[in-house]
Amino acid sequence: MANDLEAINDPGIPAHVHRKADSDPLAAKKAERQVAILFALSAIGTILFIVSYVAIPEDIFVFIPVMGSTNAHQLFLGLGLAFSLFFIGMGAIHWAKTLMPDQEVSVQRHEFRSDEEDRDELVKTAKEGAAAAGLGRRTLIKRTLGLSLGLVGLSPLLLLRDLGPLPGKSLSTTSWKAGTRLVTDPGDRPIKPEDLEVGAVAQVLPAMLPGQDHRVLSDIGKDAVLLIRLRPEEFNLDAERLSWTHEGIIAFSKICSHMGCAVALYEQQTKHLLCPCHQSTFDVTRAAKVLFGPAARPLPQLALALDSEGYLVAKQPFNEPVGPSFWERSS
């Protein structure tokens, strides 16, 4: 089909509309006053900032509707600084928009490429410089320069080593061993089954080893356990998991299997455990089965037993890694 449509003509730049202030001296005077008022407001803001820094004590509170009781010192510091900066900007813009020159100018773009003459000149200069420096003749210098530049490039690569060491087995293991006592967190008191009433919970950690006098945060992040007591008949567990409980007391890792937040919102009536970060919900009566939310696996259950003095201990270490998935995790 023949292109018989007429080409759209370039409409060009729309006609320039002149501002009131360009033609009317009264309007120009008014705009000038407005700009001056804006700059004056900025000056007042700065003075307010200085005065409130010096004169308003830090413990005075004023009631502001909607915001409530607010610290006067901080409030007026903030307002002063906001006024001083905002009105400088507003004044400058208003000045530019109403009073500064209002011609419209169009500038044509030029070609980016330099002309042939300049390009040849550059190549010639570079070649002459290289010949004069003797790069071609002095091979010893050329090679050692190459060596040093290459080695400089190697040093940042070496620093990558600081990203390590690799976690190894530390993601799969915790401080819980067979026979480790459960102690309260905080307080470090060992726990007997009769200390917990039905419906009670306890935040627990493994007892510290002999000679250990403080805990390391990265260990607490793996070891934290929640102890819950239910009526034994409320459990709906298989024989093995039931043998991991003790008279209705059940223990789960507190580290969420989704992103590792501390799962400790326990609803006593529904027997649900809730993660505060992404609302994963676990059913305590069914070995922390996931009822809702992004968690992929139940929380690992800690097998419980009693030691010779009647305190609660771990029967065995966790049988799976606690916390979120990681690359090398087997399941």
Next chain:
Amino acid sequence: MKRLSKYRRHRAAAPMLLVLALLAIGTTFSVASATPNKSALALARSASIEEGKQIFLKGCSSCHGLNAEGGAIAPSLIGVGAASVDFQVATGRMPMADMSTQAMRKKPVYTPEQVAALAVYVASLAPGPAIPGDELLNYERDGSVADGGELFRNNCAMCHNFAGQGGALTQGKYAPTVMGVEPRHIYEAMITGPQSMPVFSDKIITPEEKLSIIKWIKFAESEPALGGASLGRVGPVTEGLLVWTLGIGILIGVAVWLAMKAR
């Protein structure tokens, strides 16, 4: 008045009126809802079991059963103890206004004397946690704010928020704020585990540690917002809301004004 009515067709009249109306509603509401809350002492020692039984039969037995044995819609009260009754009734949670999600704090229906009688009656059915006396609740003397803060963060903050402002649970249930709650009721909640809350036994969190928690809560309550506006101390929700509405709103307004051509 005449001078004011001159401006009634002004461009800014409608937005100004809206702002004024919002302010008026906000301030009247905050004044009206701030009623003083005086807690009465435990009157349990002088209350009579018989009087409590009569109140129970009239006000509670339709759900909890004639002998407090519980029913399809309400749990048994045998063995819940006087502390549980004092917490539920003196904070107005019981009797419940509606049975939907959870009993919420409201103006108590019964006088402190009647609550004490009810508590004595329920405690007479079977032993249970007792109402803590004033000598036990001297948190100013026996508590430590630092320990209380650590205990609160470990045991309470996941539900009641890091600043004790309360938070959401599942299916419309929620953990209420602990700000402005009487020390006695905080203590009773920990030993009885009302509604969704679990029990915090005395061997797990000792009575002294419970007092530390109460002391920390009272400390947090009286802590002024030194950084300016606290925005309810609920973290990123209100802060984000303010930035996304007011902050970005102002930026959009400024951008529109910047691009407008002067006439």
